[in-house]
Amino acid sequence: EKVMTQSPATLSVSPGERATLSCRASQSVGSNLAWYQQKPGQAPRLLIYGASTRATGIPARFSGSGSGTEFTLTISSLQSEDFAVYYCQQYNNLWTFGQGTKVEIK
């Protein structure tokens, strides 16, 4: 089973600042990596697939990078609506989610 580890668990950021979230896979997943955003009481929302491709309607301030075992989600300038929990997910071999990173207001 591929284990996905996200860091940090919580990220405190001021509005307008950059946020960098990390995701590490226990084995290579190639580029088969997605990022999701989840707000309280809502379903997850796909942000990034293929490690770096933004999903339909996702603002350009969200970007993904990496391949193999190391991945990064960057939010270039945090807006108020971006404070949420972010999950990475590998789909190289079945599906596994990371434990999530909560982005909170500093």
Next chain:
Amino acid sequence: EVQLVESGGGWVQPGGSLRLSCAASGFTFSNYNMNWVRQAPGKGLEWLSYISLASGNIYYADSVKGRFTISRDNAKNSLYLQMDSLRAEDTAVYYCARNDLHFFSMDVWGKGTTVTVSS
């Protein structure tokens, strides 16, 4: 509008059974692979099960293998999850989610249905 709507959640005693449904609309359901994902209270997301277009390929997470059964009815645009031998740790919000047409990420999600397993 592309939409997935789950139903069938509720309260059940340990050892009991429940059948969840997911109604799809706004897209050609038979063209898409589908999944069930759950989220225990205050916890992260856990993938549970996958079913391919014509039900030819089915996979389960180890945590539910042998207890849960995924199925679909393309004529009714519906996805199902039969849950047997339920345990307290199965308490969660259950989401159905569509796989992207060309990738295996999950591009459309329902709002979820809540299952509570308790005596």
